Amino acid sequence: MLPYSADGFVLRRYDLREADRIVVLYTRDRGKVSAVAKGAKRLHSKLAAACEPLTLNRYSISPGRNLDVISQAESRFTFHYVRADLERLAYAIYRADLADLFTDEHMPDEALFAHITGCMYLSEYGCDSETVTRYFETRLLRILGYLPDTERCCVCGKEFAEGGKVVFLPSSGGFACSDCGGGDAFPVSLLSYIRGLADLGPKKLIDITIPDGAKRDLEQVMRLCIENQLTNRLKSKEFVDIVKRLRRGVGE
Numbered sequence: 640m641l642p643y644s645a646d647g648f649v650l651r652r653y654d655l656r657e658a659d660r661i662v663v664l665y666t667r668d669r670g671k672v673s674a675v676a677k678g679a680k681r682l683h684s685k686l687a688a689a690c691e692p693l694t695l696n697r698y699s700i701s702p703g704r705n706l707d708v709i710s711q712a713e714s715r716f717t718f719h720y721v722r723a724d725l726e727r728l729a730y731a732i733y734r735a736d737l738a739d740l741f742t743d744e745h746m747p748d749e750a751l752f753a754h755i756t757g758c759m760y761l762s763e764y765g766c767d768s769e770t771v772t773r774y775f776e777t778r779l780l781r782i783l784g785y786l787p788d789t790e791r792c793c794v795c796g797k798e799f800a801e802g803g804k805v806v807f808l809p810s811s812g813g814f815a816c817s818d819c820g821g822g823d824a825f826p827v828s829l830l831s832y833i834r835g836l837a838d839l840g841p842k843k844l845i846d847i848t849i850p851d852g853a854k855r856d857l858e859q860v861m862r863l864c865i866e867n868q869l870t871n872r873l874k875s876k877e878f879v880d881i882v883k884r885l886r887r888g889v890g891e
């Protein structure tokens with residue numbers, strides 16, 4: 640296979656041997672790609688900066704027998720403001736974690752690349768991290784085809800009645816009306832937030848304000864939808880919760 644160039648966003652990195660790193664990139668043209676950056680742990684390595692998580696870079700990559708190898712890299716955008724703020728950083732790590740867990744390697748999806756990087760730009764330019772992250776979750780599930788039906792009950796098929804309640808049923812992976820579901824119920828109006836966010840263009844998010852009550856419900860319901868799809872524990876979500884608690888503790 641021939642060497643290729645790719646714009647890639649660093650989802651995560653880990654160490655390989657003494658001096659090398661592996662970076663997990665989400666690229667525009669090739670989807671998720673893991674590649675070796677040789678010598679990247681050495682002081683003054685030209686590849687070190689391009690291995691930093693949550694940065695966008697242009698890579699020259701040579702396909703290898705087991706893993707692709709990065710030969711050159713050039714910085715595109717470092718998202719300095721996101722990476723310098725603990726809360727923004729925690730949310731961004733969580734979003735990168737989700738993008739990693741929900742995708743397989745070499746399955747290109749340009750809409751997903753645009754969504755991952757678009758949410759980073761929104762956060763970088765001052766959009767509320769929690770709102771950006773709810774937007775990220777709903778639209779991620781929409782793009783990948785995992786967003787449950789928000790119009791009809793997944794058990795009886797009836798349209799949800801305005802002013803009613805809905806329940807998320809893990810066994811069916813969908814929303815049920817209060818007649819069919821049991822347990823913790825959410826207002827039906829929450830589903831219009833989910834639908835609205837999932838279909839929203841990134842520039843429109845700046846104009847959106849979600850009331851605090853709906854924000855709390857959205858967080859819970861998206862957590863249920865996401866955890867229902869994953870087998871791995873989301874440690875980065877726990878990190879977000881810790882940072883939020885710390886912020887509240889110091890009165891911010």
Ligand SMILES: [Zn+2]
Pocket residue numbers: 792793794795796797815816817818819820
């Ligand atoms: Zn029903």
